[in-house]
Amino acid sequence: MRRDVLPFALPTITDAEIDEVVATLRSGWITTGPRAKRFEHDFAAYVGTPYAVAVTSGTAALHLALEAIGLRAGDEVIIPITTFTATAEVVRYVDAQPVFVDIDEDTLTIDVARAASAITARTRAIIPVHMAGQPCDMDPLLALARAHGVAVVEDAAHALPACYKGRRVGTLGDLAAFSFYATKPITTAEGGMVTTASPDYAQRVARMSLHGISTDAWQRDGVEGSWFYEVEAPGYKYNMPDLAAALGLVQLRRCDALWSRRATIAARYDAAFADLQEIATPVVSPDVQHAWHLYIIRLDLDALEIDRAGFIRALHALNIGTSVHFIPLHLHPYYRRTTGHRPDDFPVALRVYPRVVSLPIYPSMSDDDVADVVDAVRAVVTRYRRRGALAGVTVAPALAGRA
Secondary structure, eight states: OOSSOBOSOOOOOOHHHHHHHHHHHHHTOOSSSHHHHHHHHHHHHHHTOSEEEEESOHHHHHHHHHHHTTOOTTOEEEEESSSOTHHHHHHHTTTOEEEEEOBOTTTOSBOHHHHHHHOOTTEEEEOOBOGGGOOOOHHHHHHHHHHHTOEEEEEOTTOTTOEETTEETTSSSSEEEEEOOTTSSSOOSSOEEEEESOHHHHHHHHHHTBTTBSSOHHHHHSTTOOSOOOBOSOOOBOBOOHHHHHHHHHHHHTHHHHHHHHHHHHHHHHHHHTTOTTEEOOOOOTTEEOOOSOEEEEEOGGGBSSOHHHHHHHHHHTTBOOBOOOOOGGGSHHHHHHHOOOGGGSHHHHHHGGGEEEEOOOTTOOHHHHHHHHHHHHHHHHHHBOTTTTTTOOOOGGGOOOO
Protein backbone atom coordinates (compact mmCIF):
# COMPACT_ATOMS: atom_id res chain seq x y z
CA MET A 1 0.00 0.00 0.00
CA ARG A 2 1.15 3.57 -0.66
CA ARG A 3 2.69 5.41 2.26
CA ASP A 4 1.28 8.79 1.19
CA VAL A 5 -2.08 9.83 -0.24
CA LEU A 6 -2.29 10.12 -4.03
CA PRO A 7 -4.48 13.18 -4.64
CA PHE A 8 -7.38 12.82 -7.04
CA ALA A 9 -6.07 15.70 -9.16
CA LEU A 10 -3.09 18.04 -9.29
CA PRO A 11 -2.01 20.74 -11.75
CA THR A 12 1.13 19.98 -13.73
CA ILE A 13 3.34 23.05 -13.29
CA THR A 14 6.99 23.30 -14.39
CA ASP A 15 9.72 25.90 -14.13
CA ALA A 16 8.61 27.25 -17.51
CA GLU A 17 5.25 28.36 -16.08
CA ILE A 18 6.92 29.81 -13.01
CA ASP A 19 9.44 31.74 -15.11
CA GLU A 20 6.66 33.19 -17.29
CA VAL A 21 4.69 34.34 -14.25
CA VAL A 22 7.81 35.93 -12.74
CA ALA A 23 8.52 37.69 -16.04
CA THR A 24 4.97 39.00 -16.03
CA LEU A 25 5.35 40.36 -12.50
CA ARG A 26 8.58 42.07 -13.49
CA SER A 27 7.05 43.52 -16.65
CA GLY A 28 4.87 45.91 -14.68
CA TRP A 29 1.76 44.78 -16.56
CA ILE A 30 -0.18 42.19 -14.56
CA THR A 31 -3.82 42.80 -15.52
CA THR A 32 -5.31 42.26 -19.00
CA GLY A 33 -2.59 43.14 -21.47
CA PRO A 34 -0.18 41.72 -24.03
CA ARG A 35 0.00 38.20 -22.58
CA ALA A 36 -3.79 37.86 -22.42
CA LYS A 37 -4.02 39.00 -26.05
CA ARG A 38 -1.31 36.56 -27.10
CA PHE A 39 -3.03 33.76 -25.21
CA GLU A 40 -6.27 34.49 -27.08
CA HIS A 41 -4.43 34.48 -30.42
CA ASP A 42 -2.52 31.29 -29.71
CA PHE A 43 -5.56 29.49 -28.32
CA ALA A 44 -7.67 30.36 -31.37
CA ALA A 45 -4.90 29.08 -33.65
CA TYR A 46 -4.54 25.86 -31.66
CA VAL A 47 -8.26 25.09 -31.63
CA GLY A 48 -8.76 26.23 -35.22
CA THR A 49 -11.30 28.99 -34.69
CA PRO A 50 -11.18 32.61 -35.87
CA TYR A 51 -11.85 34.18 -32.47
CA ALA A 52 -11.10 33.49 -28.81
CA VAL A 53 -11.77 35.71 -25.80
CA ALA A 54 -10.01 35.00 -22.48
CA VAL A 55 -12.11 35.40 -19.31
CA THR A 56 -11.95 34.66 -15.60
CA SER A 57 -13.60 31.21 -15.53
CA GLY A 58 -15.43 28.60 -17.53
CA THR A 59 -18.62 29.78 -15.83
CA ALA A 60 -17.97 33.33 -17.05
CA ALA A 61 -17.37 31.93 -20.53
CA LEU A 62 -20.74 30.16 -20.52
CA HIS A 63 -22.50 33.25 -19.17
CA LEU A 64 -21.01 35.53 -21.82
CA ALA A 65 -21.77 33.04 -24.60
CA LEU A 66 -25.44 32.96 -23.60
CA GLU A 67 -25.51 36.75 -23.27
CA ALA A 68 -24.03 37.05 -26.77
CA ILE A 69 -26.82 35.01 -28.36
CA GLY A 70 -29.37 37.27 -26.65
CA LEU A 71 -30.74 34.90 -24.02
CA ARG A 72 -33.55 36.60 -22.13
CA ALA A 73 -35.89 35.97 -19.22
CA GLY A 74 -38.45 33.30 -20.10
CA ASP A 75 -36.26 31.61 -22.73
CA GLU A 76 -35.39 27.93 -22.40
CA VAL A 77 -31.99 26.26 -22.70
CA ILE A 78 -31.67 22.49 -23.05
CA ILE A 79 -28.84 20.92 -21.01
CA PRO A 80 -27.97 17.37 -19.89
CA ILE A 81 -29.03 16.46 -16.37
CA THR A 82 -25.55 15.14 -15.51
CA THR A 83 -23.20 18.10 -15.43
CA PHE A 84 -21.70 20.61 -13.03
CA THR A 85 -24.11 23.23 -11.72
CA ALA A 86 -22.41 26.03 -13.72
CA THR A 87 -23.99 24.73 -16.93
CA ALA A 88 -27.45 25.41 -15.51
CA GLU A 89 -26.79 28.32 -13.17
CA VAL A 90 -25.69 30.65 -15.98
CA VAL A 91 -29.13 30.16 -17.54
CA ARG A 92 -30.72 31.33 -14.30
CA TYR A 93 -28.54 34.45 -14.25
CA VAL A 94 -30.98 36.03 -16.73
CA ASP A 95 -34.12 34.31 -15.36
CA ALA A 96 -34.20 31.91 -18.28
CA GLN A 97 -35.14 28.29 -17.68
CA PRO A 98 -32.78 25.30 -17.89
CA VAL A 99 -34.59 22.35 -19.42
CA PHE A 100 -33.00 19.10 -18.33
CA VAL A 101 -32.75 16.01 -20.51
CA ASP A 102 -31.35 12.58 -19.77
CA ILE A 103 -27.98 11.27 -20.89
CA ASP A 104 -26.72 8.52 -23.15
CA GLU A 105 -25.87 5.55 -20.96
CA ASP A 106 -22.63 4.71 -22.76
CA THR A 107 -21.00 8.12 -23.18
CA LEU A 108 -22.69 10.08 -20.33
CA THR A 109 -23.27 12.92 -22.81
CA ILE A 110 -26.60 14.46 -23.82
CA ASP A 111 -29.16 12.13 -25.37
CA VAL A 112 -29.97 13.80 -28.69
CA ALA A 113 -33.35 12.08 -29.08
CA ARG A 114 -34.44 13.33 -25.68
CA ALA A 115 -33.16 16.80 -26.54
CA ALA A 116 -35.33 16.75 -29.65
CA SER A 117 -38.39 15.93 -27.54
CA ALA A 118 -37.61 18.84 -25.20
CA ILE A 119 -37.61 21.60 -27.83
CA THR A 120 -40.45 24.12 -27.58
CA ALA A 121 -41.22 27.51 -29.09
CA ARG A 122 -39.26 29.08 -26.22
CA THR A 123 -36.06 27.08 -26.75
CA ARG A 124 -33.21 29.50 -27.43
CA ALA A 125 -30.15 27.25 -27.12
CA ILE A 126 -28.77 23.78 -26.46
CA ILE A 127 -25.66 23.31 -24.33
CA PRO A 128 -23.99 19.96 -25.06
CA VAL A 129 -21.48 19.05 -22.33
CA HIS A 130 -18.43 17.13 -23.54
CA MET A 131 -18.47 15.04 -20.40
CA ALA A 132 -15.07 13.97 -18.99
CA GLY A 133 -13.51 14.98 -22.32
CA GLN A 134 -15.75 12.75 -24.46
CA PRO A 135 -17.15 14.81 -27.38
CA CYS A 136 -20.91 14.71 -27.76
CA ASP A 137 -22.39 13.28 -30.95
CA MET A 138 -22.49 16.71 -32.57
CA ASP A 139 -23.73 16.02 -36.11
CA PRO A 140 -27.30 15.05 -35.14
CA LEU A 141 -27.34 17.67 -32.41
CA LEU A 142 -26.31 20.43 -34.82
CA ALA A 143 -28.87 19.23 -37.36
CA LEU A 144 -31.54 19.37 -34.67
CA ALA A 145 -30.52 22.87 -33.63
CA ARG A 146 -30.43 24.18 -37.20
CA ALA A 147 -33.83 22.71 -37.96
CA HIS A 148 -35.33 24.65 -35.06
CA GLY A 149 -33.25 27.80 -35.33
CA VAL A 150 -31.61 27.50 -31.89
CA ALA A 151 -28.01 28.19 -30.95
CA VAL A 152 -25.51 25.56 -29.83
CA VAL A 153 -23.10 26.57 -27.05
CA GLU A 154 -20.53 23.86 -26.35
CA ASP A 155 -19.62 23.31 -22.70
CA ALA A 156 -16.03 22.34 -23.37
CA ALA A 157 -14.81 22.70 -19.79
CA HIS A 158 -13.43 19.13 -19.86
CA ALA A 159 -12.60 18.92 -23.51
CA LEU A 160 -9.23 20.35 -24.52
CA PRO A 161 -7.89 18.94 -26.86
CA ALA A 162 -10.80 16.67 -27.79
CA CYS A 163 -11.77 16.17 -31.43
CA TYR A 164 -14.98 15.08 -33.15
CA LYS A 165 -14.58 13.59 -36.62
CA GLY A 166 -11.29 15.41 -37.10
CA ARG A 167 -12.46 18.80 -35.80
CA ARG A 168 -11.48 20.27 -32.47
CA VAL A 169 -14.11 20.71 -29.82
CA GLY A 170 -14.64 24.46 -29.65
CA THR A 171 -15.23 24.81 -33.39
CA LEU A 172 -18.42 22.79 -33.68
CA GLY A 173 -21.19 24.98 -32.23
CA ASP A 174 -21.98 28.67 -32.48
CA LEU A 175 -19.82 29.35 -29.43
CA ALA A 176 -17.87 27.24 -26.95
CA ALA A 177 -16.80 27.73 -23.34
CA PHE A 178 -13.53 26.29 -22.00
CA SER A 179 -12.36 26.15 -18.39
CA PHE A 180 -8.80 26.54 -17.13
CA TYR A 181 -9.52 25.74 -13.49
CA ALA A 182 -6.63 24.23 -11.50
CA THR A 183 -7.50 20.61 -12.37
CA LYS A 184 -8.46 21.09 -16.03
CA PRO A 185 -6.43 19.79 -19.02
CA ILE A 186 -4.55 23.09 -19.07
CA THR A 187 -4.74 25.60 -16.26
CA THR A 188 -4.46 29.32 -15.56
CA ALA A 189 -5.36 28.63 -11.89
CA GLU A 190 -8.77 30.18 -12.58
CA GLY A 191 -9.81 31.16 -16.08
CA GLY A 192 -11.77 30.37 -19.19
CA MET A 193 -12.06 31.05 -22.91
CA VAL A 194 -14.92 31.66 -25.33
CA THR A 195 -14.37 30.54 -28.92
CA THR A 196 -16.51 31.33 -31.94
CA ALA A 197 -16.38 31.80 -35.70
CA SER A 198 -18.69 34.82 -35.49
CA PRO A 199 -17.06 38.27 -35.35
CA ASP A 200 -20.27 39.68 -33.88
CA TYR A 201 -20.35 37.16 -31.05
CA ALA A 202 -16.63 37.65 -30.39
CA GLN A 203 -16.99 41.42 -30.21
CA ARG A 204 -19.98 41.16 -27.89
CA VAL A 205 -18.23 38.69 -25.57
CA ALA A 206 -15.10 40.84 -25.42
CA ARG A 207 -17.07 43.99 -24.72
CA MET A 208 -19.31 42.46 -22.08
CA SER A 209 -16.33 40.84 -20.34
CA LEU A 210 -15.17 44.31 -19.26
CA HIS A 211 -18.15 46.43 -18.17
CA GLY A 212 -19.56 46.82 -21.67
CA ILE A 213 -17.06 49.54 -22.50
CA SER A 214 -16.01 50.27 -26.05
CA THR A 215 -12.28 49.58 -25.54
CA ASP A 216 -10.44 47.35 -23.10
CA ALA A 217 -7.77 48.27 -20.57
CA TRP A 218 -4.89 47.26 -22.85
CA GLN A 219 -6.17 49.44 -25.67
CA ARG A 220 -6.75 52.42 -23.35
CA ASP A 221 -3.63 52.24 -21.21
CA GLY A 222 -1.05 51.04 -23.73
CA VAL A 223 1.53 53.36 -25.21
CA GLU A 224 -0.78 54.46 -28.02
CA GLY A 225 -3.98 54.18 -26.03
CA SER A 226 -6.53 56.85 -25.20
CA TRP A 227 -8.26 57.76 -21.96
CA PHE A 228 -11.57 57.94 -23.82
CA TYR A 229 -14.12 55.13 -23.73
CA GLU A 230 -17.88 54.69 -23.92
CA VAL A 231 -20.13 52.30 -22.02
CA GLU A 232 -22.31 50.61 -24.61
CA ALA A 233 -24.06 48.05 -22.35
CA PRO A 234 -24.15 47.09 -18.66
CA GLY A 235 -21.39 44.50 -18.78
CA TYR A 236 -19.46 42.35 -16.30
CA LYS A 237 -15.96 42.08 -14.82
CA TYR A 238 -14.74 38.89 -16.46
CA ASN A 239 -11.45 39.90 -18.12
CA MET A 240 -8.45 37.57 -17.71
CA PRO A 241 -5.33 39.21 -16.23
CA ASP A 242 -1.90 38.71 -17.72
CA LEU A 243 -0.76 36.81 -14.62
CA ALA A 244 -3.26 34.06 -15.43
CA ALA A 245 -2.57 34.26 -19.16
CA ALA A 246 1.14 33.76 -18.46
CA LEU A 247 0.34 30.31 -17.08
CA GLY A 248 -1.98 29.63 -20.00
CA LEU A 249 0.60 30.49 -22.66
CA VAL A 250 3.05 27.89 -21.36
CA GLN A 251 0.39 25.29 -20.63
CA LEU A 252 -1.02 25.66 -24.14
CA ARG A 253 2.41 25.02 -25.65
CA ARG A 254 2.51 21.79 -23.61
CA CYS A 255 -1.12 20.82 -24.32
CA ASP A 256 -0.35 17.95 -26.71
CA ALA A 257 2.22 16.45 -24.35
CA LEU A 258 -0.11 16.79 -21.37
CA TRP A 259 -2.89 15.08 -23.33
CA SER A 260 -0.55 12.30 -24.46
CA ARG A 261 0.28 11.46 -20.86
CA ARG A 262 -3.39 11.41 -19.88
CA ALA A 263 -4.17 9.14 -22.83
CA THR A 264 -1.33 6.80 -21.83
CA ILE A 265 -2.69 6.53 -18.30
CA ALA A 266 -6.20 5.86 -19.64
CA ALA A 267 -4.86 3.08 -21.86
CA ARG A 268 -3.06 1.52 -18.89
CA TYR A 269 -6.25 1.58 -16.85
CA ASP A 270 -8.24 0.06 -19.73
CA ALA A 271 -5.80 -2.83 -20.03
CA ALA A 272 -5.46 -3.35 -16.28
CA PHE A 273 -9.21 -3.55 -15.64
CA ALA A 274 -10.25 -5.42 -18.78
CA ASP A 275 -10.71 -8.72 -16.95
CA LEU A 276 -12.74 -7.29 -14.04
CA GLN A 277 -16.42 -7.92 -14.64
CA GLU A 278 -17.25 -5.91 -11.52
CA ILE A 279 -16.29 -2.61 -13.15
CA ALA A 280 -16.72 -1.10 -16.61
CA THR A 281 -14.14 1.17 -18.18
CA PRO A 282 -15.15 4.30 -20.14
CA VAL A 283 -16.83 3.90 -23.49
CA VAL A 284 -15.13 5.95 -26.21
CA SER A 285 -17.23 6.81 -29.24
CA PRO A 286 -15.85 6.11 -32.71
CA ASP A 287 -14.34 9.01 -34.66
CA VAL A 288 -13.40 11.04 -31.58
CA GLN A 289 -10.30 11.99 -29.63
CA HIS A 290 -11.13 11.86 -25.93
CA ALA A 291 -9.48 14.59 -23.85
CA TRP A 292 -9.23 12.30 -20.79
CA HIS A 293 -9.90 15.05 -18.30
CA LEU A 294 -11.62 12.35 -16.24
CA TYR A 295 -11.42 8.57 -16.15
CA ILE A 296 -14.81 7.36 -14.93
CA ILE A 297 -15.36 3.72 -14.08
CA ARG A 298 -18.79 2.21 -13.41
CA LEU A 299 -19.37 -0.38 -10.72
CA ASP A 300 -21.53 -3.44 -11.18
CA LEU A 301 -23.10 -3.19 -7.73
CA ASP A 302 -24.83 -6.55 -8.11
CA ALA A 303 -21.38 -8.14 -8.28
CA LEU A 304 -19.96 -6.35 -5.22
CA GLU A 305 -20.74 -6.57 -1.52
CA ILE A 306 -20.28 -2.80 -1.08
CA ASP A 307 -21.90 0.24 -2.60
CA ARG A 308 -20.14 3.15 -4.30
CA ALA A 309 -19.52 4.95 -0.99
CA GLY A 310 -17.92 1.80 0.41
CA PHE A 311 -15.81 1.40 -2.72
CA ILE A 312 -14.51 4.96 -2.36
CA ARG A 313 -13.81 4.49 1.35
CA ALA A 314 -11.87 1.33 0.59
CA LEU A 315 -9.74 3.12 -2.00
CA HIS A 316 -9.13 6.01 0.40
CA ALA A 317 -8.01 3.50 3.02
CA LEU A 318 -5.37 2.47 0.48
CA ASN A 319 -4.38 6.16 0.04
CA ILE A 320 -5.98 6.62 -3.39
CA GLY A 321 -7.99 9.79 -3.93
CA THR A 322 -11.18 9.66 -5.98
CA SER A 323 -14.17 11.79 -6.90
CA VAL A 324 -17.67 11.50 -8.40
CA HIS A 325 -18.84 13.30 -11.56
CA PHE A 326 -21.58 14.38 -11.17
CA ILE A 327 -24.61 14.40 -8.89
CA PRO A 328 -27.50 14.80 -11.37
CA LEU A 329 -28.75 18.36 -11.08
CA HIS A 330 -32.37 17.50 -10.24
CA LEU A 331 -31.15 15.83 -7.02
CA HIS A 332 -29.77 19.12 -5.66
CA PRO A 333 -32.05 21.14 -3.32
CA TYR A 334 -32.20 24.25 -5.51
CA TYR A 335 -33.22 22.41 -8.67
CA ARG A 336 -35.62 20.13 -6.77
CA ARG A 337 -37.29 23.23 -5.42
CA THR A 338 -37.41 25.22 -8.65
CA THR A 339 -38.13 22.52 -11.22
CA GLY A 340 -40.29 20.06 -9.31
CA HIS A 341 -38.52 17.10 -10.88
CA ARG A 342 -38.72 13.73 -9.17
CA PRO A 343 -35.60 11.55 -8.89
CA ASP A 344 -36.92 9.02 -11.40
CA ASP A 345 -37.68 11.64 -14.08
CA PHE A 346 -34.23 10.91 -15.56
CA PRO A 347 -33.88 7.13 -15.33
CA VAL A 348 -30.53 6.78 -17.10
CA ALA A 349 -28.80 9.39 -14.96
CA LEU A 350 -30.38 7.94 -11.84
CA ARG A 351 -29.21 4.45 -12.78
CA VAL A 352 -25.66 5.54 -13.64
CA TYR A 353 -25.03 8.00 -10.80
CA PRO A 354 -24.72 5.52 -7.86
CA ARG A 355 -22.18 3.50 -9.85
CA VAL A 356 -19.67 6.07 -11.14
CA VAL A 357 -16.24 6.69 -9.62
CA SER A 358 -13.58 8.97 -11.09
CA LEU A 359 -10.00 7.73 -10.72
CA PRO A 360 -6.87 9.93 -10.69
CA ILE A 361 -5.64 10.82 -14.18
CA TYR A 362 -3.22 13.74 -14.55
CA PRO A 363 0.10 14.18 -16.31
CA SER A 364 2.30 14.49 -13.23
CA MET A 365 1.33 10.99 -12.09
CA SER A 366 4.33 8.68 -12.27
CA ASP A 367 4.16 5.13 -13.60
CA ASP A 368 4.35 3.99 -9.97
CA ASP A 369 1.37 6.20 -9.12
CA VAL A 370 -0.64 4.61 -11.92
CA ALA A 371 0.37 1.15 -10.74
CA ASP A 372 -0.74 2.06 -7.21
CA VAL A 373 -4.20 3.02 -8.50
CA VAL A 374 -4.45 -0.20 -10.50
CA ASP A 375 -3.35 -2.33 -7.56
CA ALA A 376 -5.75 -0.59 -5.19
CA VAL A 377 -8.77 -0.96 -7.49
CA ARG A 378 -8.01 -4.61 -8.11
CA ALA A 379 -7.50 -5.22 -4.38
CA VAL A 380 -10.84 -3.63 -3.49
CA VAL A 381 -12.68 -5.54 -6.20
CA THR A 382 -11.08 -8.81 -5.09
CA ARG A 383 -11.85 -8.20 -1.43
CA TYR A 384 -15.49 -7.22 -1.96
CA ARG A 385 -16.39 -9.44 -4.90
CA ARG A 386 -19.75 -11.10 -4.30
CA ARG A 387 -18.90 -14.78 -4.27
CA GLY A 388 -20.80 -16.78 -6.86
CA ALA A 389 -22.63 -13.72 -8.11
CA LEU A 390 -20.96 -13.80 -11.52
CA ALA A 391 -21.70 -17.41 -12.38
CA GLY A 392 -23.59 -17.37 -15.65
CA VAL A 393 -24.00 -13.58 -15.56
CA THR A 394 -23.41 -11.47 -18.66
CA VAL A 395 -22.50 -7.82 -18.14
CA ALA A 396 -25.14 -5.55 -19.67
CA PRO A 397 -23.98 -3.89 -22.92
CA ALA A 398 -24.44 -0.43 -21.40
CA LEU A 399 -21.93 -1.33 -18.68
CA ALA A 400 -19.43 -3.13 -20.87
CA GLY A 401 -16.36 -0.96 -21.47
CA ARG A 402 -15.09 -0.95 -25.01
CA ALA A 403 -12.35 1.02 -26.69
